[in-house]
Amino acid sequence: MSAAATPARRPRPRTLRQALPGLRRLLPHVRPHLHQQRLLVAGGGAAMAIEVAMRLLEPWPMKFVIDGVVGRLGADIAVEDPTNLQQVLVLSCLGLLAVVLLRAVASYLMTICFALAGNRLLTAVRADAFAHLQRLSLSFHDRARTGDLVQRLTADVGRLKEVTVTAALPLAGNVVTLVAMVVVVLVLDWRLALCMLAVFPVFLLTGRRASARIHEVSKTQRRAEGHLATLATETLGSMKVVQAYTLEGQMQDRFASNNLKTLKDGVKAKRLAAGLERSTDVLVGVATALVLFVGAHRVLAGALTPGELVVFITYLKAAFKPLRDLAKYTGRISQAAASAERVVDLLEEEPEVLDPARARSGRRLRGLVELDGVHLGYETGHPVLRGVDLRLLPGERVALVGPSGAGKSTVAGLVLRMRDPDLGAVRIDGWDLRDLTVQDVRAQVAVVLQESLLFATSVRENIAMGAVGGPDEVTEEQVVAAAQVAGAHEFIRDLPQGYDTIVSERGETLSGGQRQRVAIARAVLRDAPVVILDEATTGLDEETEAEVTSALDRLTAGRTTLVITHDLAAARSADRLVWLEAGRVADAGTPDEVLVRRADDIEGALDVTR
Known part of the structure; x- marks a missing residue:
């Protein structure tokens, strides 16, 4: 059965977590092209490592200024050599500038490398999908909706390309940064680190519920867009009939109904994603306030310096950026997961007419055509040909x-090997067509x-x-x-x-x-x-x-x-x-x-x- 024309054979995911395997299902189809982009991927990975290192270093010049300059002046500590303080201040500012510049360059190179690699890989997947579509048997195309197939080739692959650049790449960098910063803050003060990590379970619970609804709406929207594309394709391809029978009003009503459904689903997905973003902002605010309260007491107790607390708060803000981004991009990732499923379902559709391992090629035949006891049915229990024997001499x-309906065009399709017989054989010059490519x-x-x-x-x-x-x-x-x-x-x-x-x-x-x-x-x-x-x-x-x-x-x-x-x-x-x-x-x-x-x-x- 066709994934394009009938319900999918596997259960559809209901949550973003369950949808991620849909994205992973795409990996085997991307992997053959990955070798060609290995330099871009390696360059992007190196740039990401540098960018993460610069993020970790970015707060430290401020710590040196606060602890080495501002802190001493604010405490009225006698400054024996003001020149040393000036050098600390200048070096810290120059260091901060260097770190920011290196981070900007690394971030730019990372984005360019990964974006080029991702777009090239998915462009190759689109080409594979189009080639695969042309190999699929007529039985598939008879059942499939043309508009929906076009939607998979264009909009679904396009959505995957967009999400690769706007969501997946930033998230990948931020997750690596999150892991690195959690390690650093645990070393600085494990008590404050636990305060920061305490909000993660709340975020995961909130995000899971919201992402389930967002993903479900995204799937519905993708299906509605497929129906809309099919209706538009059918109407434009039958314009003579539409105008001859004055069907413009009916077609417009059908189009408007489907168009309105896609609008409602799109607005609903945006509203849910916006709600998740705002709830994440609240959680980040709660965590910041908690860390600031506990951290101030740790500074007063002499367990932390003011500069270290500033580093900690800076890390806290940066570490929660992946959470904000995950909330921000949940809708896009859900749509990408739904699109990936649709593309992979198409790529995994098996042609019914295949070249067997024994297939021979490169032959020029004379034209002796034979059908020997051929049976064929498009559906089980409904045979079209019932033991046809036919011989055409060169x-x-x-x-x-x-x-009409006797099976004449079906015979032609068998000679062209658009389909293979259920029983019997079709031969040219004595060669069973299934033994030829x-x-x-x-x-x-x-x-x-x-x-x-x-x-x-x-x-x-x-x-x-x-x-x-x-x-x-x-x-x-x-x-x-x-x-x-x-x-x-x-x-x-x-x-x-x-x-x-x-x-x-x-x-x-x-x-x-x-x-x-x-x-x-x-x-x-x-x-x-x-x-x-x-x-x-x-x-x-x-x-x-x-x-x-x-x-x-x-x-x-x-x-x-x-x-x-x-x-x-x-x-x-x-x-x-x-x-x-x-x-x-x-x-x-x-x-x-x-x-x-x-x-x-x-x-x-x-x-x-x-």
């Missing part, structure tokens, strides 16, 4: 016809669909995408030659920028016939031994259909061709006709023979009006 043209199988097959989608790039690139080696392996002459075979060269040459003309998304700036001929040119360039035509001429006017049919004839000459059609004329043009019904081969033979035997079934299954 260079033979076979029409696959029958009523997915890439090699699909390199042997060219496809022209009823709705041939083009990409929002130049006509040249759309054609060149058909090449097995990719667009970079194709010359201008090969592109033009493929377009000429497809009967597309003339109209492409008349476009505003010719082959460099940029088509709109899905190729909507071209007519249906033009899109089909560009798609045919793409198939020509693939030079595959097997061609699948899935309703390739459906929906075209008579003149355009004739042009496209002529181009298809040139494409399929000498190639094994599987024609999936409801068009009687296209069925008659085949060498052999296979009648598929209820997932079984119900009849096969020459087109005329089968059509005579199936005369009663033709109406409703084939278009006989042409």
